[in-house]
Amino acid sequence: MRVSNCSVSFWQEAVDLLSDICGPAHVLTDTDILYSYGQDETLGLNFGFDILVKPGTAEEVAAIVKTCNELRIPITPRGGGSGVTGGALPIQGGVVVSLERLNKIIRIDEINGYVVAESGVITAELCEQVEQHGLYFPVQPSSKAYSFIGGNVAENAGSIHSCRYGTTAQYVLNLEVVLPTGAIIWTGANVPKNATGLNLTPLFVGSEGVLGIITKVVYRLIRRPEHEVTLLAGFETMEAACNAVLAIKQASISPAAVELIGQEALHLTAAYLNRTLPLVKEGIKAHLLIGLQEVTESALLHAMEKTGSVLEKYTTEPILAGTTALEKEQLWKLRFSIGAALSGKGKTYRDIDISIPLSLLYQYITKVEEIAASYHLAVACFGHALDGNLHTMIMLEQHMGPQAEAKAAEAVKNIYAYAIANGGVISGEHGIGMLQKEFMEVQFSEDHLALSRSIKRLLDPRDILNPGKIF
Template identity: 40%
Template sequence: MAAGPPYGPVTEAFVDALRLAVGAEHVRTDDEARATYGADALKKGHPADVVVWPADTAEVAAVLRLCTAHRVPVVPRGAGTGYTGGAVPSFGGVVLALQRLDRILEIDERNLLAVAECHVVTGDLQRAVEAVGLFYPPDPASLPTSTIGGNVAECAGGPRAFKYGVTKRYILGLEAVLPSGEIIHTGGKSVKNVVGYDLTQLLVGSEGTLAVITRVTVRLVPLPPTQVTLRATFTTIRAAVDAVTNLIRARVVPSALELIDGDSLEAVATNLGTRALAPEGTGALLLLEVDGLPETVAEEGRRVEQACREAGATEVLVAHDQATREELWRVRRALSLSLRVLAPMKVNHDVVVPKGRVPELFDLIDRLRAASPGVRIPCFGHVGDGNIHVNMMLDPADPVALEAARVAERALFEGIVALEGSISGEHGIGFSKLPFVPLELSRIEIDLQRRIKAAFDPLNILNPGKMFPE
């Protein structure tokens, strides 16, 4: 078993040793740095004692050796866009800010891969490979800021997962540093490798609890030559979900298939200060993209339009040019942050059910809406994957709403598990979803995970207090 707290104190001598390891200018203990690196997009947290910015893998290893020697907890951090508090210390200690590991090391056109340091911003990596006609499909809405290391640690998904899959499908190999300071290399540049357990995939989605990922080798695919984005509006969510069912039945696989409900549309329109984003009376909108060769795209676009119209779409817009496509996607990317115009507090859940059970998921959400006074529940997300972001918006000063949201949260997770789904499709557990893990994993499964953790991190210093209940 991994050992738990108590941890060693962060002494002046320990901080001096960190300064020696990474340079004094790359170590901060002031309140501003401690607070900034003590929170992520969850907006709840606990300050770090000290923040360090190593320059490279060797310095990451030196910091981890010191943390092991002094038994000080250490939390790897990418861009801090995580929604579950994963990059936030639960027990103080060191935040390992990886900003300086930000180089794209190689784009290998012959082998269809790229090698990047962990803090390369995902959107920058995509642009760099697209410049040579290649494509890295995973596209979390946070891609202008989130990092490839953070995406690997969370196994980030995005709209294109419907056709292309999530981050794990694109990770060929990793360089990572164990809590002991030892450096490991998993996988590699070949697409096949069955020697030993698959440590690469074990580290994908490990939320910074097993090792610090310093380099990532990603698989690339040819850039699809043509993309068309469609926006279909419906008066009800049910009709939009019917359109998705029609599409799946017609065996059309759009590269993206996103649903936005009426409340979410209202929030984006207010936040962006734009005119109405859809015709009057729109209860749900589907954002769809098809990609591939021009003739295939034209045919698939027609079939998508037909499936939407048969389900009762009130309008179907087709964006062929880049500017119009960008505008449609800007709305989608602005959603998450725009919801705050509806209420000051957002409790964000990214539940997922098997595709065929999406209608039952929306029935469940309707029941929660009816039973939760003072709580608005706008929903949007990757409906093609059955992965819906269910947002509970409320005023934290309203005790009735707070209690209603607490009850609705548990009811949501219990309902999801009953629908054969998962309590998190993308955002991970961090510390915010810890109490709900036993709804999905058995005691045996949790114990097995604890033993894997102990094999990597016997002193339990690497991002403790995350992923499974202590």
């Protein structure tokens, strides 16, 4: 049975049952409210659905899932709705479970170095709270002001700091998960070493809400290196910027961030911010924004000298250093405004989040530009250069219409084919969701996909949890 076939009385019964679980105030059917939960940050898409539920505890989540399972109602788990591949879009209608009321930080354990929090805690809130205890959670996606920690785990989110600190996966010690049957499990333990039985934690990290609903997260925490500086270097060619990234990798420097910003992205961002930005000038084709973090001042000075001497081989432009909080903030603002600059002024864009072997960084960018140009499309390039995880945005404008969108789709296919043939993956951090699903067959063998699908069937035989996503 699928939702569209169901009668009004069926839905009224579902509303009554869910209201008994969460209280009527947390079960919503008002069309205007549902509209804002029918979308995320993906290409202006919006899907209608039937009931929005906002549980307040894991037990309520479990009871909701059990009820929907019995009634065979599709469920879409939703975090902060900042996803860009449509993972939280309720494409088959039914129930959206918003985790926004599971927003408590339960414990920050300073001695053992972990935090236990409900999955609806906003990322920035968690980061601030742990820092007040002298601890640090380094994987802070640029969407941290509104993404939830459960959403980050579900997407295995990355950040500008992933080149040094890794992605979300490297910090998850343990998860409380509601399975599609309504059972509640803990996947691991709150200890850094654990060789006890099958390790179920990684199964749920990056599972995009198709295997279970994460209700609590235990993150390992580290100490924050206190001394930091931000460097900005401009390059006359993209090739020089990419070669500088490779040279940084070869040198024994471990930067906390190395972000590449291509000319197109930089100029659009400068216009968007409407202010004179350093090094935004003719002849500069690419920038590197580099974050250094060290535990002592002398170590930081050493890292700065080493980085400076590497960069000077590839650029004659002065290298700017932001040392005060304000200077650093202004430099990073450049990077963090790119998304808004690209999507502002009625522009829409298609986000490509490929991860490729670092040695192919420049070839990859050149190939993307070549493919985009062959379809008469503009492309803006920026991203996590030292990870090989670039965001190349195919720029579309709303007036361009469906023909341009079709061309962009063709261009994306060719770009993905190139990346996969050269050892890359179609997503470094944004996931598959609904948008990238069609490319899974290019990425994986039929046997690989069959195994993934059988894991899904084992956990969710009725296919009620986030159906139609990933595979």
